[in-house]
Amino acid sequence: MSNAHLIQKPRPETADVLVIGAGASGSVAVRELVQQGFSVVCLEQGDWTPATEFTGDKPEWELSRQKQWHPNPNVRQNPSDYSVNTDDSDVNPLMFNAVGGSTILYAAHWCRALPSDFQVRTQDGVADDWPFSYEDLLPFYQEIERDMAVSGLAGNTAYPDGGGYPLPPLPIGKYGHKAASGMDKLGWHWWPGNNSIASKAVGHRAQCLRYGACLTGCPAGAKASTDLTHWPYALELGAHLVTGARVSEVTVNAEGLATGANYVDREGNEQHQKAKVVVLAGNGIGTPRLLLLSKSSAHPDGLANSSGLVGKRLMMHPYAAVVGTYEDELESWLGPAGQSIESMEFYETDASRGFVRGAKWNVMPTGGPLGMRAGYGGRPIEESFGVNFHRNVKTVLGKSFEWGIIAEDLPDENNQIVLDSINVDSDGIPIPELHYKSSENTSRLIDFHVDRAVEAHEAAGATTISVTKLMRDCGWHLLGTARMGDDSSTSVVDQFGRAHDCPNLYVIDGSVFVTSSGVNPTATIMANALRSMRHLAETHTDQKTAN
DSSP: OOOOGGGOOOOOOOEEEEEEOOOOOHHHHHHHHOOOOTTTTEEEOOOOOOOOGGOTTTTTTHHHHTTTTTTHHHHHHTTTOOOOEEEEESOOBBOSSSTTTTGGGGBOOOOOOOGGGOOOOHSSSSSSOOOSSSHHHHHHHHHHHTTOOOOOOOOOTTTTOOOOBBBBOOOOHHHHHHHHHHHHHTEEEEEEEOBBBBSSOTTTBBBOHHHHHOOOOOOSOBBOOHHHHHHHHHHTTTTEEEESEEEEEEEEOOOOOEEEEEETTTTTTEEEEEEEEEEEEEEEEEEHHHHOOOSSSSSSOOOOOOSSSSSSSOOOOOOOEEEESSSSOTTTTSOOOSEEEEEOOSSSGGGGGGSSOOOEEEEEEESTTOOOGGGGGOHHHHSOOOOHHHHHHHHHHTTEEEEEEEOOOOOOOEEEEEEEEEEOOSSSSSEEEEOOOOHHHHHHHHHHHHHHHHHHHHHTSSEEEEHHHHHOOOBBOOOOOOOOOSOOOOOOTTTSSBBSTTTTEEEEEEOOSSSSSSSSSHHHHHHHHHHHHHHHTTGGGGGGOOO
């Protein structure tokens, strides 16, 4: 990408809207608001990540996943990263700070939540209903899918409208066909996976070259990361982006209204950006961290926290992996690393199973010699190197695939983000401390789904099957820590992300989720952000501000 887009006019002293975070939701906010004529400044603690830095087309690709492109910031330790205290967590959080945020490294599975996901209390008597429905979000799903040029096949029977996508589906490959054969024998639902990866050239994005390196950034530019899909247009329209800006506090006036944000630049200087409206678009960890850091006389327990729910109800989608090895050559080193096929066969609640809710399944390739999980770690060193490495290459390379299980995670106030009382980041700001335990319901759910995935591999003819019931490095989906709702005593923001306690503060990332669903959340995060920001634009004449 050319550096021309980095040339910007002087930013306003007081922005109409300040967006904090340039990832999935922040990108949507900036583009939508600048299109609507607002002056917009965005603060992002990361930087641009040129495609030339990605190693998926280079010999060192799998080795670079061990450190440079590891999804866990505690392992990666880039200057733009902050550590997360995970001493009391079953799962490690995975994220990336950059223009484009975690869309730089995501696998690009593109899944709408199902209608039942918005009515969990009504349907299953647990958790809470969302303050709006699938039908309310549908037009925003469709608009975002066009922006992201999603590849997929219409007619999926799991959805009431069957879906419908701008680009045709990516090839499901030999491993996808093998997985589908097992599902067909069992009479179970499957469908070609939707991915925000270009199946043919579109706009300035190339066609997928099937490197299978999606989880370390796409060197071809085929994957829809928002640095490609949203930021070039936003900057052309006059948005102002400040990279290397680590926000330490949202500032407020005596009435408790947001006035802007303090941040530290990469030279270590403390700066302030004024704004009439502030929009938080960090993630389910970064946003509650910032709200808790932003204490004041008007907000003594943290900004927008009169309910006491900021940081609580963290949901992270526990992930199980069931890998089958076959005698056939399946070319499972081919990409994309997104989902080849998916299944919603066991997605809805069946009380006879002994748990509520369900999970989405997805078939993913197992990658190169070090395996798709090389970047996640957790296996004993002797299983992956030396004599065992050579044996595994001969028996597994190109002959295995993974049924991945994304378990719906129900909200629990004991699963939460708090501020670490001792440890700080490189700018002296307290880091987040994560408390997360997988529930008994989740354990039962995973046990059931793992057993069914084993059956699916057996039906497809697997010769060996290995099971990982909970991958520690699986916390991509950081949800629920500033939940939305109509009642200010039981929620942090309203259905459009506006804070109950601070009417010119909005939260639009995954932290507003009421329940987690059992699917990858990026589509819902971005659609919800678009809905929220369009409402802000439409009602701005009634917007209360401090300036």
